[in-house]
Amino acid sequence: MVYRRLEARGEIRGGRFVSGMSGEQFALPEAVGQLRAIRRLEPAGQLVALSAADPLNLTGIITPGERVTGITRNRILFRDGVPVVALEAGEVKPVGSEEPPSPEMMQALVRKSLSPALRARLAMTGHPVTPASLNRRPGKRHDRSEKVAT
Numbered sequence: 672m673v674y675r676r677l678e679a680r681g682e683i684r685g686g687r688f689v690s691g692m693s694g695e696q697f698a699l700p701e702a703v704g705q706l707r708a709i710r711r712l713e714p715a716g717q718l719v720a721l722s723a724a725d726p727l728n729l730t731g732i733i734t735p736g737e738r739v740t741g742i743t744r745n746r747i748l749f750r751d752g753v754p755v756v757a758l759e760a761g762e763v764k765p766v767g768s769e770e771p772p773s774p775e776m777m778q779a780l781v782r783k784s785l786s787p788a789l790r791a792r793l794a795m796t797g798h799p800v801t802p803a804s805l806n807r808r809p810g811k812r813h814d815r816s817e818k819v820a821t
Contacts, residue, residue, distance in 0.1 A: 677697075678697065683697050683700070686698075688703065716750060716751065718750055718776065718779040719748070720748045721749070722745070723739045723741050723747055723759070724741045728741055730757070730767075734767060740759060745757065746780055747766065748779055748780045756772045756780055763780070
């Protein structure tokens with residue numbers, strides 16, 4: 672009822688904007704123009720990887736394919752906003768299609784990006800940037816050979 676009143680006032684628009692979604696949808700008038708512009712764009716092949724624990728993990732809910740469990744270690748790779756590959760329980764599996772993952776897709780799926788602040792901190796301390804160094808907490812000893820027995 673609230674959305675219908677807002678639509679009657681001209682504050683929002685009602686309709687079916689996203690195909691594959693059931694029911695009437697509502698959007699701001701400027702969003703309708705943006706959705707139409709996106710629909711006209713050619714696919715660029717842009718790859719984006721997300722943690723499966725991210726709130727944007729709607730794989731299997733509003734997108735085709737199986738649901739990817741929302742655990743921090745699981746990851747999902749999207750190409751142009753469509754899920755294509757998931758890393759779940761240490762296994763890579765296609766999502767939504769049977770396309771085998773390419774080396775470029777695998778690299779994008781497991782790549783760990785460093786923030787400029789973290790990169791500067793690691794360079795300042797002289798620690799090499801390795802996957803193992805990304806999992807360490809600052810101020811903790813990780814070399815067991817230096818551990819003092821009590």
